[in-house]
Amino acid sequence: MTGPEKMRALLAERQGGHSLPQAFYVDPAVHEFDLQAIFHRQWIQAGLESEIPNPGDYLTMTIGASPIVILRNQHGGIAGFFNTCRHRGAQICAGQGHARRLVCPYHQWTYDLGGKLLKAGRMQDDFDVSAYQLRPVRIETVAGLIFVCLSDDPPEFGSFRAELEPMLEPHGLRNAKVAYTATLVERADWKLVMENARECYHCRTAHPQLMRSFSDFTAPDVSGRTQAWLADFDARCKSRGLKSGSVVGPWYELGRYPLTEGVVSYTMDGKPAVAKTLGQVGDGNVGAMWWAVQPSGFNHVVGDYGFFFQALPTGPRETTVTGKWIVHQDAVEGVDYDLGRLTEVWNATNDQDRALAENNQRGVNSIAYVPGPYSPIAEQLVLRFTDWYCAAVETFVARRK
Numbered sequence: 001m002t003g004p005e006k007m008r009a010l011l012a013e014r015q016g017g018h019s020l021p022q023a024f025y026v027d028p029a030v031h032e033f034d035l036q037a038i039f040h041r042q043w044i045q046a047g048l049e050s051e052i053p054n055p056g057d058y059l060t061m062t063i064g065a066s067p068i069v070i071l072r073n074q075h076g077g078i079a080g081f082f083n084t085c086r087h088r089g090a091q092i093c094a095g096q097g098h099a100r101r102l103v104c105p106y107h108q109w110t111y112d113l114g115g116k117l118l119k120a121g122r123m124q125d126d127f128d129v130s131a132y133q134l135r136p137v138r139i140e141t142v143a144g145l146i147f148v149c150l151s152d153d154p155p156e157f158g159s160f161r162a163e164l165e166p167m168l169e170p171h172g173l174r175n176a177k178v179a180y181t182a183t184l185v186e187r188a189d190w191k192l193v194m195e196n197a198r199e200c201y202h203c204r205t206a207h208p209q210l211m212r213s214f215s216d217f218t219a220p221d222v223s224g225r226t227q228a229w230l231a232d233f234d235a236r237c238k239s240r241g242l243k244s245g246s247v248v249g250p251w252y253e254l255g256r257y258p259l260t261e262g263v264v265s266y267t268m269d270g271k272p273a274v275a276k277t278l279g280q281v282g283d284g285n286v287g288a289m290w291w292a293v294q295p296s297g298f299n300h301v302v303g304d305y306g307f308f309f310q311a312l313p314t315g316p317r318e319t320t321v322t323g324k325w326i327v328h329q330d331a332v333e334g335v336d337y338d339l340g341r342l343t344e345v346w347n348a349t350n351d352q353d354r355a356l357a358e359n360n361q362r363g364v365n366s367i368a369y370v371p372g373p374y375s376p377i378a379e380q381l382v383l384r385f386t387d388w389y390c391a392a393v394e395t396f397v398a399r400r401k
Ligand code: FES
Pocket: 085, 086, 087, 088, 089, 090, 104, 105, 106, 107, 108, 109
């Protein structure tokens, strides 16, 4: 069976409101399909503009099988390229750094910051360097964030920017830095990792650290979540000039919600982890601003720090999760924050979620697995995720008829 036919057959098997048929989570062919149909087509959050402040600064990431380099060009703008040399395809840049020119480590073909090939030694005299530019990728920025898309036909970005910008801009991500990055390789399909990340049905038992501060905004049945409480929160945000409310877009969701009463940050004691607040947020008692981007990320920003979570498939039944902790760029470790205290809650939560996703994968691998029903109360966002995924699959296979 060819890829599209197989995916059509799998979609036909799917029962709405239920977890997906087994092959979606276990079949290596579906993993390959997901790279093409999802990860090569969607917007992926790549980092902060402030991570590459000067011309020549670059960062790298790998999406699916494709290494990408994102850099600050000679004009001060941000550009992105497939990080694959036009000679024989070697990866050019690695990690994060600074370079006036991009020099391939293999035979030293040399590109400028616009991706133009400047030099290819020992080629014939009439060799045309202009025919070998680095292949560009799409880049968008919003409120200090960088997004990348590998497709020439990316999903519409403007409405996302219009919604996110006014809500996120006051949080000062243009003047922020990454205080810590944690990478977890999870033995689970990326969709199981993301389904887990979209619900808090499991939180009360699985996340004792997170639940000290987190008030599950994804479910309407949380005790104490009264209209008066929410109205009080909205008024508090308004008085600090912050936009609240929530938005569900075609491939994104965002909003602002209160933390547990008396809590201002995702820490064990609910007090800030960082002495310098992040952005223009008054005393920082502003709950959490949240945005989730299909297919692979969610992000929280509280008064003093941000936490970005991204899950990228790195193999069949394997997902690499990257967590980034974001603080004010002038905050000094050991003076303004203690790294252990800053990272304690989300590190613990990430590790607990890794164990849950891997455990979920083990059970789903069984010959006994059949799709089960999502809770309409506690798993609405999971349902939105799987609906979005199936719609994206359907659109992709329809184009290949
Ligand atoms: S592969 Fe890059 S210079 Fe040869």
